[in-house]
Amino acid sequence: MARFKNRVAVVTGAASGIGEAAARLFAAEGGNVVVADVNSARGAQVAEEIGGVFIHTDVTREEAMEALVAASLERYGRIDCMVNNAGMVGAVGSILDTPASYWRATQAVLFDSVFYGIKHAGRAMREQKSGVILSVSSIAGVMGGLGPHAYTAAKHGVVGLTRSAASELSRHGIRVNAVAPGTTVTPLIEEVRGGREQALAGAASVSPLGTALLPEEIAAAMLFLASDAAAHITGHTLLVDSGVTGAGAASGSSVLKGQSMRFVGASHGEG
Ligand code: NAI
Numbered sequence: 001m002a003r004f005k006n007r008v009a010v011v012t013g014a015a016s017g018i019g020e021a022a023a024r025l026f027a028a029e030g031g032n033v034v035v036a037d038v039n040s041a042r043g044a045q046v047a048e049e050i051g052g053v054f055i056h057t058d059v060t061r062e063e064a065m066e067a068l069v070a071a072s073l074e075r076y077g078r079i080d081c082m083v084n085n086a087g088m089v090g091a092v093g094s095i096l097d098t099p100a101s102y103w104r105a106t107q108a109v110l111f112d113s114v115f116y117g118i119k120h121a122g123r124a125m126r127e128q129k130s131g132v133i134l135s136v137s138s139i140a141g142v143m144g145g146l147g148p149h150a151y152t153a154a155k156h157g158v159v160g161l162t163r164s165a166a167s168e169l170s171r172h173g174i175r176v177n178a179v180a181p182g183t184t185v186t187p188l189i190e191e192v193r194g195g196r197e198q199a200l201a202g203a204a205s206v207s208p209l210g211t212a213l214l215p216e217e218i219a220a221a222m223l224f225l226a227s228d229a230a231a232h233i234t235g236h237t238l239l240v241d242s243g244v245t246g247a248g249a250a251s252g253s254s255v256l257k258g259q260s261m262r263f264v265g266a267s268h269g270e271g
Contacts, residue, residue: 002030003227008076010034010068012059012117013086015043017186018136021215022083022222024050029223034072037086059086059113062120069120078128081226082121084114084135084158089192091150103150110154111161118165118176126172132226133169135162136218137180139241143248155180159237166235175234177225182206182241184213207242 009026013019015037027033027050035050036057037043047054053075057068072079090106091098114135125131140147141155158178166176183189183203185196193199203212221240224230239245 003223004081005030007031007080007226008034008072008078009081009083009226010036010072010079010121011083011085012036012057012068012113014083015039015046017188018181018184018215018218019083019085020046021219022085023047023052025216025219025223026081026226027052031080032076034068034075036068059084059116060108062112062116065113065116066120069124073124079121079124079131081132081134082117082125083222084117084133086113087136088188089148089151090154092148095149098149106150107154107157110151111157114158114161118161122165122169122172122174125174126169128173130173131175132230133165133174133176134222134225135176135178137162137178137237139180139182139239139245141178141180142237142239143245162237163235170234175225175230177230177234178237179218179221179225180237180239180241181218182213182239182244184215184218186215206244208244208247209242211242213240213242 004026009031011019011023011033014023014035023033023035023046033050033052035043035047035052035054038058040056044054055068055071058064087110090110091102118133121133135158137158138147138155140152141159144152162176162178169176183206185199185203190196190199193202200212204210207213218240221238225238
């Protein structure tokens with residue numbers, strides 16, 4: 001089955017993790033993929049393996065994002081799906097101690113980049129009168145306390161900008177959506193956790209489903225949102241979080257596990 005046949009995707013941060021999984025899936029489903037990243041060695045390797053092209057891109061620079069869109073159009077003639085995915089953790093620690101320079105650098109990678117991607121891919125898609133823009137938020141984009149402050153603010157920003165841009169761009173046939181992953185086992189999380197085994201175990205332990213979330217599962221959600229099956233979905237942030245935000249404070253706790261069936265209260269209306 002080729003669910004992205006002859007379509008063109010541009011994926012930022014595609015040298016690793018979620019972006020790499022998305023690039024591989026879009027290519028496997030028949031698409032042409034532009035791999036954009038600051039990591040030239042790894043990005044070029046991924047592009048070669050999937051028969052795509054690599055374009056060195058620093059997503060924090062508007063001129064680089066504009067050039068990425070222009071080069072993609074020159075190579076493939078159109079952009080059907082722009083994936084604003086590149087990221088890192090950024091400033092970690094108390095809000096009371098956060099240097100403004102750490103704050104700005106975090107917003108530049110995680111939020112300014114999404115604005116540039118929507119703006120420049122959106123201009124190309126306006127000409128085409130079609131296109132899908134997907135940005136990567138996070139469970140930290142819909143709740144507090146699940147990530148560092150600057151990261152949480154940026155990821156909430158992605159959700160808001162997705163809604164706002166969708167409300168304008170629908171008139172041009174452009175859909176704008178986001179995905180909000182839970183803890184996903186990628187090199188980013190492996191670095192934070194101190195290794196792949198620890199990352200797999202940690203991700204499984206916080207998942208109400210009991211298994212670790214993998215980048216391929218985020219990519220699958222992206223493919224759905226990019227497809228015609230999602231033709232009337234826009235302005236939406238799709239949580240792919242194993243149920244973590246739904247369970248809220250109970251996620252991973254004993255509240256959900258091992259409880260026998262009983263009624264707690266004065267009356268249950270029976271007998
Ligand atoms: P990763 O570290 O495996 O991959 C991130 C990629 O982005 C790398 O290839 C890196 O070189 C690239 N990148 C970083 N800064 C860049 C820049 N200025 N310009 C161009 N490329 C740049 O990370 P992962 O986990 O795949 O993260 C991808 C996205 O998913 C990020 O936006 C992250 O915040 C988000 N996310 C990740 C979660 C996780 O648990 N792994 C959970 C929720 C969201």
